[in-house]
Each structure stands twice: as C-alpha cells, then as structure tokens.
Amino acid sequence: MKQFLVTVAGVFSGLLLFFVGLPLVFVVIVAAAAKPAPPPQNAVLSLDLRRKLPDQDPSNPLAFLGSRSLSTLSVCAALRRAAHDPNVKGLLIRLPEGGMAPAQADELRIELKTFVKSGKPVIAHSQGLYASGISTATYMLGAASGDFWMQPGASLQSTGISSEDTFLKRFFDKYGVKADFQQRYQYKNAVNGYLYDDYTPAHREAELGWMTSIYNSELAAAASDRRMDLKTLTAAIEAGPYVAEDAQAKGLIDHVGEVEAAQTALLAKAGAGAKLVDFQQYRANRKPQALVAGGPVIAYIGAEGDIVTGTSADEGFGGASNVYSDDLSKAIYDAVHDDQVKAIVLRVSSPGGSDTASEQIFAAVQAAKAAHKPVVVSMGTYAASGGYWISSEASEIVAEPTTLTGSIGVFGGKLVIGPALARFGIDERDLSVGGAFANANGSAAEFTPAQRAAESAGIDRIYDTFVASVARGRNLPLDKVQAIARGRVWTGEQALKLGLVDKIGGFGLAVSEAQRLAGIPPGEHVVVKSISPKRSPLDMLAHTIGMGSTSLKTLSFAVEALSDPRTQGLLADMERLRLQARGGAKVLAPQPLP
Numbered sequence: 267m268k269q270f271l272v273t274v275a276g277v278f279s280g281l282l283l284f285f286v287g288l289p290l291v292f293v294v295i296v297a298a299a300a301k302p303a304p305p306p307q308n309a310v311l312s313l314d315l316r317r318k319l320p321d322q323d324p325s326n327p328l329a330f331l332g333s334r335s336l337s338t339l340s341v342c343a344a345l346r347r348a349a350h351d352p353n354v355k356g357l358l359i360r361l362p363e364g365g366m367a368p369a370q371a372d373e374l375r376i377e378l379k380t381f382v383k384s385g386k387p388v389i390a391h392s393q394g395l396y397a398s399g400i401s402t403a404t405y406m407l408g409a410a411s412g413d414f415w416m417q418p419g420a421s422l423q424s425t426g427i428s429s430e431d432t433f434l435k436r437f438f439d440k441y442g443v444k445a446d447f448q449q450r451y452q453y454k455n456a457v458n459g460y461l462y463d464d465y466t467p468a469h470r471e472a473e474l475g476w477m478t479s480i481y482n483s484e485l486a487a488a489a490s491d492r493r494m495d496l497k498t499l500t501a502a503i504e505a506g507p508y509v510a511e512d513a514q515a516k517g518l519i520d521h522v523g524e525v526e527a528a529q530t531a532l533l534a535k536a537g538a539g540a541k542l543v544d545f546q547q548y549r550a551n552r553k554p555q556a557l558v559a560g561g562p563v564i565a566y567i568g569a570e571g572d573i574v575t576g577t578s579a580d581e582g583f584g585g586a587s588n589v590y591s592d593d594l595s596k597a598i599y600d601a602v603h604d605d606q607v608k609a610i611v612l613r614v615s616s617p618g619g620s621d622t623a624s625e626q627i628f629a630a631v632q633a634a635k636a637a638h639k640p641v642v643v644s645m646g647t648y649a650a651s652g653g654y655w656i657s658s659e660a661s662e663i664v665a666e667p668t669t670l671t672g673s674i675g676v677f678g679g680k681l682v683i684g685p686a687l688a689r690f691g692i693d694e695r696d697l698s699v700g701g702a703f704a705n706a707n708g709s710a711a712e713f714t715p716a717q718r719a720a721e722s723a724g725i726d727r728i729y730d731t732f733v734a735s736v737a738r739g740r741n742l743p744l745d746k747v748q749a750i751a752r753g754r755v756w757t758g759e760q761a762l763k764l765g766l767v768d769k770i771g772g773f774g775l776a777v778s779e780a781q782r783l784a785g786i787p788p789g790e791h792v793v794v795k796s797i798s799p800k801r802s803p804l805d806m807l808a809h810t811i812g813m814g815s816t817s818l819k820t821l822s823f824a825v826e827a828l829s830d831p832r833t834q835g836l837l838a839d840m841e842r843l844r845l846q847a848r849g850g851a852k853v854l855a856p857q858p859l860p
Contacts, residue, residue, distance in 0.1 A: 309543040309551070310356040310536050311348060313341065313408075316363070319370065321615035321646040322568040324587070331615050336546060338370050338646070339568075339613065339773055344549045345377040346774070349384040355536035357381055358529060361392040361408050365400030367647040368480050368668035369758070371407045375487065376772045378410045380762040387535040389395040389413045391528045392519075399428040402484045403668070405503075405518075409488040415528045416510035422518060423507040427481045429473060435463045439730070442686040446712050447679030448722055449489070450729040454505035454675035456751025470714040483667045491653060492517070513810065561793060562608045562786050564777060565601035569594055569612060573619030573627070573652040577748040578799065589616055591623035593799035595630035600797055602637045608793070609640045610782035613773060618651025618673065621728045626733060627656040635661060640783035644776035645669040645767070651753055654766070655732055659739035661783055664776040665758030672766055674736055675753025676729045678721055684710035740765060 274757045348354040352605045359378075382388055390411035405424040408414045416422065438445060438460065443458035450467035465473070485503065489496040494517065502516045510522045521528070533540045571587040578590045601607045612631070618624075634641050643649070643657040645665040650673035657663055657671075665671055684694040698705035706717040713721060737747040742765055750756075750764050761767045769775060781792055 285729075307353050308536065308539045308541060309548060310358060310540050311353050311354060311545050311548050312358045312360070312542050313545040314360040315366070315374075316360055317537065318366075318571060321370070321588070322570045322613060327577055334548070340549060341545070342373055342377040342773060344382050344545065345374075348528050348548065349377075349381040354386065355540050356387040356532050357389075357406075358532055358542070359388070359390040359411060360525070361390055361395070361404050363392070363394050363396055364404070366403050366407070368400060368403040368484065368806055369645070369647045369666040369670070371484075372487075372666040372668055373401035373646070374774045375407055375410045376774065384409070384410050387413070387532055389415055389528050389532045391415045391417070391525050392420065392422075393417045393525075395422050395424045396553035397423040397425070397428070399430075400490075402427060402481060402503070406484040406488045406491075408519075409491045412491070413521070414492075415521045415523055415525075416513060416519050417524055418510055418522050420510045421507055422513040424512065425504055425506045426800045427477050429477060431459055431465070431473075433459050435461060438686075442689055443684035444685065444712055445679070446718075447677055448718075449677045449753065450675050450725055451752040453755070454673070454677050457677050457679065460681065475760070476757050477756050479760050480668045483757070483759055500600070560780075560782070561606070562790065563604070563606040563793050563795045564780050564784070565604070565607045565610045566599065566777075566794050566796045566798065567594070567610060568611050568796075569627075569653075569656070570615045570646070573616055573623045573656070575620055575623040575626070589619070589623075589627075590799065591620070591626040592628050597797050597799050598627070598630035598634055598641075602634050602639060604797075607639060608786060609642065609784035610634055611642050611644055611773070611776050611780050611794070612654050612657070613644045613646060613776075614649040614657050615646030616650075616653035616656075617648055618653050618655075620652065621655075621676070621732070624652035624655040625710045625731070625735075628659050628739075629658065635659070640780055642776045642780040642783065644773045645671055647760065651675070655735065658736045662769070664769045664771050664779060664780050665761060665767040666772065667757065667759045669758040669761075670755050671758060671761050672750070672756040673753055674732055674747070674751035676725050676732065677753075678725045680707055680709060680713075682709055682712050692777045736766075736782055824847055 316419065319341065322339050324335070329397065336769070345357075348357070373748070378388070388411045390407060390408040390413070392404075394417065395404055395408075401424040405422075429557065434443075435445070437443075445456045447461060449455075449457065452466070453472045455466075455469045455472065458466065458469050462469075485500050486496060488494075489499040492499065499518075502518055506513075508516065508518070510519065513519045514522050521531075523531075529542060533542065569588050569589045573589045573591065575591050577592040598610065598612075601610050631641050641659075641663040643660040643663045645653075645663065645670065648670040649657050650670055654671050654674060667785045687694055694710040696705050696710045698707045702714070702716050703720055706713060706721065733747050733751050734744065736742070736751070737744045740747070746765075750766070756764065756766065758767060758770055762770055769779065777792075777794060781788070786792055
C-alpha cells in the first residue's frame with residue numbers, strides 16, 4: 267500500500283508538471299518563432315558588476331530563468347569578442363560599491379585592457395568605493411578603464427586591505443564546548459577560530475603574507491594603468507578616505523559626475539546613432555562556435571565550489587554549487603576518449619574539500635596526461651587545499667597574480683557539545699557496537715586516547731599523500747614541498763616563485779598554453795569546446811519531488827522535448843528576445859545593492 271501511494275503521488279506530480287510544463291514549451295516555441303532581431307548596431311555595452319558574479323557559468327540547466335546569468339569567464343569571453351566587433355562602439359562599466367574577489371578583478375582587467383587597446387571608448391563609473399576590506403581590487407579595475415568616473419559626493423575609501431576572523435575559544439570555554447581538532451600543520455588555520463582566542467604567530471604570518479602580496483599587486487597594476495609613480499599613488503591611496511572631488515584632485519579618478527552624465531559622454535564619443543545596450547543582451551546574441559570536422563579541439567572543463575564525492579544528480583533544484591568528483595572525473599575521461607580533443611583546460615575556483623574526491627579527480631588528470639592530452643589548469647579566485655590537489659598533476663598551471671592557492675595541509679576533528687548541553691539540563695549519551703572507533707565522531711565526548719591516535723594517523727596519511735602527489739606532479743624535491751606546504755596559503759605571484767604554478771595570467775593564456783603543449787600551430791583555428799559537468803533536469807526533478815521510475819516514465823516525452831538541442835536553442839532564443847526587448851533603454855535609477 268505504501269509503495270502504491272508513493273507511485274500515485276509521483277504520477278500525479280508528473281502529470282501536473284507535464285500539463286503545466288509542456289504548454290510552457292509550446293509558448294517558448296511560438297515566441298521563438300518570431301524573426302530573430304539582428305545583433306545590436308552602434309552598441310555601447312553597459313556592464314553592471316554590482317551583483318556578484320560566479321567564476322563560471324552555472325551548471326543548473328534552468329539558469330536561463332534567472333535575470334542574471336553572467337559569470338566572470340562569460341563576461342571575459344564577451345569582452346574579447348566585443349573588442350573586435352565593429353557593431354560595438356564603446357563600453358560602460360558600473361563598479362560595485364564594495365569589493366570583488368582580487369583574482370576576479372585580475373581576470374576582468376586583462377580583457378578590459380584588450381578592449382581599451384582596440385581604441386573604443388570606455389568609462390568605469392562608481393557610486394563609491396567603501397572600506398569592505400577588498401575594495402582596492404575594484405579600484406584597480408576602475409583604473410584599467412582609462413576614464414574613471416565617480417558620483418559627486420561619493421566616498422573613495424579604498425585605503426588598504428583588511429580581514430577579520432572570529433575566535434570562539436573563550437565562548438566555548440564558558441559554555442563547555444570542546445574543539446577536538448588536529449592540524450597539519452601550523453599554517454592550516456581553518457579551525458583556529460575554534461582552538462584559540464587570537465591569531466597564532468603562524469596564522470598572523472600567513473594572513474599578512476597573502477594580504478600584502480595582493481595589495482602590492484593591485485597598487486602596482488593601478489599605478490601602471492593610471493601612469494602614476496607607484497610611491498605617489500600608494501601615498502595618495504593610504505592618505506584617504508576622500509570624497510569624489512578630492513579623489514579627482516589627487517589624480518586617483520578622472521571625472522566627477524552622475525551616471526547619466528557618464529552615459530551621455532560615452533554615447534557622444536561613440537558617435538552618431540550609438541545607443542546603450544545591456545551587456546547580457548549582447549552576450550545572448552553570440553553564435554555558437556561550429557566544430558570543424560577533424561579540426562583540433564581544446565576541451566574546457568569548469569570546476570567551481572567545494573570538492574565533494576558523488577554526483578550532482580542528488581543535489582536537487584536548490585542545491586549549492588559544488589565540484590562533484592564523479593561528474594568532473596567523467597568530464598575529463600570524456601575528453602580523453604574524444605578523438606577531436608587535443609588538450610584540456612581545467613578552470614579551478616575552489617577552496618578545497620574531500621581528500622578522496624580530490625584524489626579521484628587527480629587520477630583522471632593523470633589519465634589524460636597518460637593519453638598524451640595536455641591538461642592546463644587555469645586558477646580563478648582560489649585553488650587551495652583540495653583545489654590545489656586536483657591542479658598539481660596538470661601539465662601546466664596558470665594563476666592570476668592574486669589567486670589564493672597552495673594550502674597543502676589537512677585538518678580533522680569534531681566539536682564536542684555534550685558537556686555544554688549538560689549545563690542546560692540536556693544530557694547527550696551514546697551507544698555503540700563493534701570496534702573502539704565506532705563512536706569516535708560522536709559529539710557527546712572527546713576522542714579517547716586510542717581514537718585520537720587513530721585520527722592522527724589518518725590525518726598524517728592524507729597529508730603525506732598530498733605532499734607526495736604535489737612533489738610528483740610539480741616535479742619538485744619532496745623536502746622542498748614539505749618546507750612550503752604545512753597548510754600555508756600563497757598568492758599566485760608567491761606561488762610562481764615557489765614553483766607551485768608555472769605562469770601568471772588568465773583563462774586566455776591557459777588556452778594558448780594548451781594549444782602550444784598540444785603541438786597545434788599558433789595560426790591554426792582551434793575550437794574551445796565546453797564539456798563541463800551539467801546537471802540533468804530529469805535527475806534534478808526526480809530528486810526534488812521524490813519520483814520513482816514508474817512516474818518518471820510519465821515525463822519521458824516532455825523531458826525528451828526539453829533535451830532536444832532544437833528546443834534548447836529555442837529556449838535560449840526566448841531569453842535573447844526578452845533581453846532585446848529591454849535593450850536600448852538607459853538605466854537611470856540606482857540599482858539595489860547585492
């Protein structure tokens with residue numbers, strides 16, 4: 267009876283989605299049947315960076331329903347195309363009032379400077395840069411535009427980089443919580459907030475090390491782009507904050523004016539007939555790159571988020587973005603078995619995660635190299651811990667100067683809350699059957715000496731494997747890796763000097779290096795083909811509503827229609843038409859902050 271009710275409920279859900287979803291498909295087809303609008307003519311692109319961008323395009327197949335589907339890489343690709351597009355006459359950038367990830371700003375700066383070199387006018391407009399701790403990255407990006415505007419009376423508070431950490435040890439001591447963790451080694455600071463009430467010397471050294479590297483890199487780039495002496499710009503920045511008018515007088519920005527004035531000035535520079543076009547609309551008009559039969563292909567595979575075991579099929583519609591080891595390793599093996607693919611570019615933006623998941627992906631990279639297909643890793647905002655583990659076997663690693671990488675280290679343990687609950691009359695007990703380690707991960711009590719020894723041995727094994735993998739993958743002496751590991755985070759610039767990465771640059775450089783390593787002549791046309799893991803709509807739906815195989819068959823027709831490339835093309839066309847309907851209108855009202 268229970269199974270019957272489950273099946274009936276599943277069938278009902280399937281029929282409901284079938285009769286609601288299928289008409290939606292027909293509406294999409296009818297809407298897309300209209301004659302596509304031509305690409306924007308005399309377009310001045312308006313790129314709004316005030317909402318946070320992911321590093322890569324989302325893997326969720328329903329992302330087209332959102333009003334924002336840009337990513338750092340997609341913006342860079344569109345900027346690269348726009349720099350050579352005769353229909354594009356200029357670019358307006360709306361800068362965020364807070365900060366942006368330094369490596370993200372580095373990636374965008376590379377393409378922005380290429381756009382500026384094309385001779386087309388660019389204006390970066392800011393409504394203020396506030397002391398978010400990382401707003402110097404935003405200032406650096408504005409400086410790269412060559413024409414930096416700020417709203418009258420707005421503040422420029424980008425006077426340095428700051429970071430805050432919360433330490434809970436005194437709170438834990440007061441309420442009886444025990445943080446039972448081990449670290450390998452002193453720079454692996456992820457759990458220091460549980461263990462101490464202040465920075466340890468190693469923690470302080472590591473944090474200040476990467477912060478100083480990022481700060482110096484950003485100021486050097488800004489000084490170069492604004493053609494200022496580095497010491498002069500640094501002194502001016504650190505003497506702030508300023509209101510916009512004072513910042514202009516110090517040479518830190520070029521103009522003071524409302525965004526409407528910036529738009530008007532940019533349209534005038536762009537020439538007669540120029541009109542403002544939303545950046546997303548321009549991107550929606552892109553044409554897919556056709557594969558040439560027998561031509562060389564470089565596979566692009568994206569990896570963004572925490573590294574975990576398993577597959578995204580269990581994630582559902584609302585799950586967080588993760589790097590699933592089954593999905594990512596399969597994508598790599600798919601590239602290995604594709605005869606047209608000559609090399610792989612793996613874009614990594616991950617703080618780390620599971621050691622076993624990392625090792626699974628690491629093995630797939632090894633298999634690609636064994637198949638004589640070079641793997642070039644392009645590092646985004648960070649590629650630390652497990653993110654570096656999966657990168658270390660690559661044929662070559664390209665990082666941004668401010669990418670946070672390394673953190674070759676491990677921690678493990680648990681929070682013991684049993685004694686804390688007991689103070690409030692809540693008694694936590696446990697029972698176990700079997701070996702002495704059976705209840706080791708329970709929160710009722712600390713590790714026993716035997717359990718702590720076993721936990722320590724496991725952490726040592728993972729750390730030693732990690733270090734050995736890096737030494738082998740990077741062709742470095744084991745003792746050198748041991749000296750620069752110990753859980754410490756480095757920036758890309760620092761990592762280059764240590765031999766942990768090979769080159770400093772963005773995604774474009776990684777593609778060029780993949781082409782070179784594959785032996786493809788520089789002048790030969792190469793197609794970059796995305797085979798990044800994508801979440802299946804059917805699997806997501808089944809997970810979300812708990813449908814079984816019987817009720818899934820009810821949706822087979824609708825799923826087949828939605829999976830057809832022609833239908834997917836129509837869905838993309840509908841999104842493009844929606845954006846074109848919004849195009850050309852100037853955005854005059856302030857937008858909400860993220």
